[in-house]
Amino acid sequence: METRLVPYETLSMLQKQQLDSLQVHPEQLPFCGDIYCALNSLRVNPNPGIKGFALLADDQPVAFLLLKRPPCLPHWADEHSATLHALQVDRGQQGRGFGKACLQALPDAALLAWPQIKGIELSVDTENVAAMGLYLGAGWVDCGEAYKARVGYERRLKCAIAESTTLDL
Template sequence: MQTRLVAYEALNAVQTQQVGAIEVHPEQLPFCGDMYCALNTLLVNPSPGIKGFALLADDVPVAFLLLKCPPCLPHWADAHSATLHALQVDRSQQGRGFGKACLQALPAAALQAWPQIKALELSVDTHNVAAMGLYLGLGWVDRGEAYKGRVGYERRLSRGLEPQ
């Protein structure tokens, strides 16, 4: 199966509808939100500091994520980074490596969108064991800082980028 991470604006009409239908398991909603909120963030007040990406598996969207860069960074992020938000793998597609595929393709996509960024950052709930394991296993580094988030305490993870 071929996968590729593509910018939301490059999707065709059918793929755009398919992205809108992505759903996660109810217990994952506090961590990643839902597609309605993610697409609302992307589309209602468009900004050059927010980009959406869909992971296509054989040209069918199976996952979605948002990236933010200045001036849209959250308070905890470094000014020279882009931050990952709303990573959602469709519940029917989970466990097939699509989250990992998103994260592996993310550095190139981020640098193509914003060549000036130096790192990727994310914030993850300390109780989200599966996500922590995935991120750390792919080379993200726990910065050792925690803060009170929406659900519980969040850890900041980062990954440096090499210019293309």
């Protein structure tokens, strides 16, 4: 099965409609939100500081994520980074490596969107054990506390970007 992480704006109308039906497990909603909220930030108030990406598996959307840069960068992020938000893998597709595929393709996608960035950061709730395992297993580095969350502190994780990273999206 071929997977590709592609910019939201390059999706066909059919792929956008398919993406609209992406759903995560109910217990994941507090951590990543739903697809409606994620897409709303792209559709209602477009901003050059927010980019959406869909992971296609054989041209069918199976996951989605947002990247942010100034002026939409969170207060805890380094100004030379992009931040990852709302990573969602469709609940019918979870457990098949699509989250990992998103993270592997993410540095190239981020550099294509913003060639000047030096890394990608995210914040993750320590209660989100599955996400922590995914990010740390993919080589992200825990950089400490990001901010006070609903329970304890969110952890700030970072992925450095190699300048030689390139990929045709």
